[in-house]
Amino acid sequence: MGSGKSTVAKRLAEFFCKELISTDTLIEDKEAQSIPEIFRNRGEQYFRDREREAVKRAATKKNVIIDCGGGVVLNPQNMDNLRRNGILIYLAASPETIYKRIKHQKNRPLLNISQPKARIAELINQRKSLYEQADYIIQTDTKTVTEISAEIIRLLNQ
Numbered sequence: 820m821g822s823g824k825s826t827v828a829k830r831l832a833e834f835f836c837k838e839l840i841s842t843d844t845l846i847e848d849k850e851a852q853s854i855p856e857i858f859r860n861r862g863e864q865y866f867r868d869r870e871r872e873a874v875k876r877a878a879t880k881k882n883v884i885i886d887c888g889g890g891v892v893l894n895p896q897n898m899d900n901l902r903r904n905g906i907l908i909y910l911a912a913s914p915e916t917i918y919k920r921i922k923h924q925k926n927r928p929l930l931n932i933s934q935p936k937a938r939i940a941e942l943i944n945q946r947k948s949l950y951e952q953a954d955y956i957i958q959t960d961t962k963t964v965t966e967i968s969a970e971i972i973r974l975l976n977q
Contacts, residue, residue, distance in 0.1 A: 820889045820939075821917035822910035823959050823967055828886035830968040841886040845873040854888075867894065875900050889942070892949035908971060909953035914940040916960045 825841065832839035843854055846869045850857055857866045871894055877885045878900035885905065891897045901907060912920075918936045950956075955974050959967055 820942075821921040822889075822912045823920075823964060824889075824910055825886050826964050827910060827967050827971070828884050830964060831971060832884040834968065834972060835884070838880070838883045839886065840877045840880065840883050842870060842873040842877055842891065843886075843888050845877065846870060849873075870894075871897060878904060880904075889946070892946055892952075898949075898952065906955070906975065907953040908974075909950045909956045910959045910967065911950065911956055912959045914943055917943075 874897040
C-alpha cells in the first residue's frame, strides 16, 4: 500500500494500450461494498478469499495490466496464478515514505489503529520475502510516477 501501484498501473495501461484490472475493484464491484466495509462487516479472511477469486479471474486474461493489493502475496496460489501469464513487479518503498503518502487516507482497513507507521513496518517485514519473489523490484521512495513508469517500460522493452 502506498507504493504507487494503482497510479503506476494506470499509467502503464495507458502507455501500452492495455486493459487495467484492479483486483480491489473486482472485489468491490462483486460485493457491492468498499474494501473497508468488507473488512468491517465480514473480516480480513473473507476479503482474502474474495481476493483469491479476483486474482484467479484476472490472471486468466491476456494483455492486461493487473493492479493487486499489497496482501495478494500472502496466498501462494495468487502468485502462481499471476506468474502463469504475467510479469510481477514489486514497487518497494520504506515505511516512512508509505506513511507520508497514505497518512490522510481513511480507506486503509489494516491501518485504522493507533500506530499506523509501526504497522506499515510490520507488514513490510512480514511480506518482504514474498514481495522479493517478483521478477523486478523497483525502489520508489525518491521517484515520481513518471520515473517509475519509465523504468518499468524500459525493463519490459528490453
